[in-house]
Amino acid sequence: MTGTIVAVVIEDRDVPGLEADRGLVSRKSTAERVAGVLRKRIAEGFFLPGGRLSEQDIGNALGVSRNTLREAFRLLTHERLLAHELNRGVFVRIPSVEDVVDIYRVRKIIECAAVRGVTAKPASFPKIREKVEIGDEAARTGNWKDLGTANVWFHQELAALSGSERVNELVSRLIAELRLVFHIMAEPRRFHERYLPRNHEILDRVEAGDGLGAEQLLMKYLEDAEEQLVGAYAERAAAARAAIAVE
């Protein structure tokens, strides 16, 4: 028995650094691939918030059985991208204003904690800087869609400073949910553009090793964004829901 334990431990340490590639090797089930397709479609707005996803139609279109498709629906429901109503089907979720408030509440906790944790020594963070510059470039060329995406990535990189797998996953989900909000707002330009200079300020503080300073800026940033979003969102969300009721 003890011999087998040793064998396992050895196997763990035999080829260090290779374990990270396991995700690439492990094949995914059909349901997960289908979920991936739908997730992407939802993110890019092909399926709009409030819309119903018919088992039959999508099953036929994608060439998978209803059972497999339902497994995919479960996955996305758990990510809060779809809402499952018993005997009625699944719908692309319409986040409520309370959802938006809660999302920002969690973002403040998570992102600020991540930023606060940077050491007191100056250092370079190329990945974060990259996202900021992608945002600048997108704004310069007027590519508003990319601007929104870059902004999202910027915040994901900030959260990644925490070094926690679970935090990364959580933030990914929060941001996927926020995408639904943006689809209802449908004004990426006016919303994202004004935050570009603040991205730079935050990055500067981070690279200067001033975690507390960066945290203060980020907190204000998130408070402002939330306020702006909540103010305009309430009526839009109601209108979106009403549009469904009409249709």
Place this chain on the structure above:
Amino acid sequence: MTGTIVAVVIEDRDVPGLEADRGLVSRKSTAERVAGVLRKRIAEGFFLPGGRLSEQDIGNALGVSRNTLREAFRLLTHERLLAHELNRGVFVRIPSVEDVVDIYRVRKIIECAAVRGVTAKPASFPKIREKVEIGDEAARTGNWKDLGTANVWFHQELAALSGSERVNELVSRLIAELRLVFHIMAEPRRFHERYLPRNHEILDRVEAGDGLGAEQLLMKYLEDAEEQLVGAYAERAAAARAAIAVE
């Protein structure tokens, strides 16, 4: 079209305060009920970490079809309670040491932020106090299982101070995952007992309105618990995995 919007809005405000009861009305699907049963069984250790959950056996035992059972498995896999290996089945997850470290990393961020947010004015928090006292009582009567449960609830109440639905859900999951760890450790007494006085200290600070003080205590608490857990856990987890390999 605008007219219909008004109609919806009116309907929304017509019977205020009733929407909250929607969750009670909505029945749950079979898959969700099955997931609930399995979740409970896993929490109480009926299915031990590393054990495989046979589709056929459990399906027969619970009287549901394989398809429905698989939907339930998906749910629990997403909660990190089960691990799904393609063509091999689902297993009760054995958290790695890295998982434990990451869980505590997130707990520090979340719970500390929640506690830090309490106002500077003294107030009473009966729900938190209740959990602390349940823990005391369990320790006095030597009911070690309840002691662990009470301790878990205490921390859930602390996190609930954040007032965020998403934080509550996240913490619930983290703690469900930690239960797997405790099942492998299998020493609820020695682990939890020593933290009882610290529960009181933290509660005192919270009720005194000293959020920052409570945060410091809680941080130290979590650091100590993590250290103690990680130190003893590595070999146990390896042994558990090896036991599977042998069996």
Place this chain on the structure above:
DNA sequence: ACAGTAAGGATTGTTCAACAATTCCACAAG
């Protein structure tokens, strides 16, 4: 004795068809 392998049995992955349960919609009745 031992690594490699080939056959088989068992389990999961996926699909399909069927039926029950529920919701939706239109229309009639009060």
Place this chain on the structure above:
DNA sequence: CTTGTGGAATTGTTGAACAATCCTTACTGT
């Protein structure tokens, strides 16, 4: 305008079937 009341459409769930994969075991050759 509200309140039943049908039938059509959709989802919920099951059971069977087959393919794909994994695990065990026995066999082979060295």
